[in-house]
Amino acid sequence: MQQFTLLFASILGGFAVIFGAFGAHALKKILNEDQLKSFETGVKYQMYHAIVLLLIGFNFNLETTSEKYMVYSFMLGIILFSFSIYGLVISSAKNKKLQFLGPITPLGGLLLVCGWCLLCYSILNM
Known part of the structure; x- marks a missing residue:
């Protein structure tokens, strides 16, 4: 699990x-200025959480169920949050906005929050 996470x-x-x-x-x-800012937000969150996953991979055994859920929450959260933003921005720039991606972004954000909560839980149980 550690190698996969890293x-x-x-x-x-x-x-x-x-x-x-x-x-x-x-x-x-x-892209217009607002679209570019949204795209940059996706990139920032992707990078921030990639770094968090690296730190988790180097500092946790990732053997407990909560640690595994933490990793999966971050992984799926990054994909749903950042990649839905990329899709929304690029499709709207081409005047073919993919409306179905709109609700996916907050779901990804919720998974990122779950990852942070599980990280806190894992730290408290060290």
């Missing part, structure tokens, strides 16, 4: 850099 975190961190560069350069030409 691998997933490193991949998400690398893609956050790629998406950040893509947003700053290629998308800057087609």
Whole structure:
């Protein structure tokens, strides 16, 4: 579980850099200021939580059920939160907004909050 967590975190961190560069350069030409800020929010949250997953992978055994749920909450939360923002922003820039992604973003955010709560729980039980 630790190796999987570290691998997933490193991949998400690398893609956050790629998406950040893509947003700053290629998308800057087609997005308005609000859309660019939303895209950057997705990138920031992806990177922040990739770093958290790295720290978790290096500092926890990830053997208990709550620790595993913590990792899965962060992983799924990152994907649902950040990637739904990317989809919403890019599709709206092309005037084909994918409305179904709207409710997915807060669900991803809720999973990130669950991950943080489970991290707190795991720290208190160390």
